[in-house]
Amino acid sequence: MAHTIQRSAQTVLIVNKYPGTCKDCGTDVARRAGIAVKEDGRWQVLCAEHAGETHGLLNPWRDDHHFKDSGYTGGEYSRARSRAMVDSEYRNTDALSRPCPCGDRMWWRPTVGAPQCVSCGAIYSSHVDQATGQLVERILT
Incomplete structure (x- = not known):
């Protein structure tokens, strides 16, 4: 448990x-x-x-996003506000991670809008086929 x-x-x-x-x-x-x-x-x-749920604490994309977003701080958009906004994009996303065929893990990446593998760059894609009502899942490499 x-x-x-x-x-x-x-x-x-x-x-x-x-x-x-x-x-x-x-x-x-x-x-x-x-x-x-x-x-x-x-x-x-x-x-x-x-x-x-750790709100992206283990997600490697989160740290990368923090680093890149900090370059845009200044004026009213402070470093603290930048971190808070990035953190909000990773809230409740741990369950969206999934194993990658390369052996690593795909983690939610808000800038892509899907789970993406840090190692190989593969992206998980899914949609519901309107004709059959079935979930169609693909790994895009």
């Missing part, structure tokens, strides 16, 4: 900086492969599978 993180305004949730053992399943979690959450004054590690 997945760990339920009781998140509040004071909950600290970060990508794990150090390797550890998942609190839920006991698997080894490599550095930057899961999350660390501070509960009851102690840091706990959760693997990506048991982390729940």
Whole structure:
């Protein structure tokens, strides 16, 4: 059963900086492969599978987006506002990630509007065929 993180305004949730053992399943979690959450004054590690929704915390496109968007800050569009706007684009997107045929993972990329693989650039595409009502899924490379 997945760990339920009781998140509040004071909950600290970060990508794990150090390797550890998942609190839920006991698997080894490599550095930057899961999350660390501070509960009851102690840091706990959760693997990506048991982390729940992290709002793109593990998504490599999010960090790239933050870096590129920071070049457009100035005036009323401050660095803090830039980060908040980018973060809002990744809210509730963890469930949209999927395995890539190359062996890596496709993560939601708002600028593309679909999950895209960081390693090979493949994009996941889906639509409903109007004639049959079936979901048609494709990987675009």
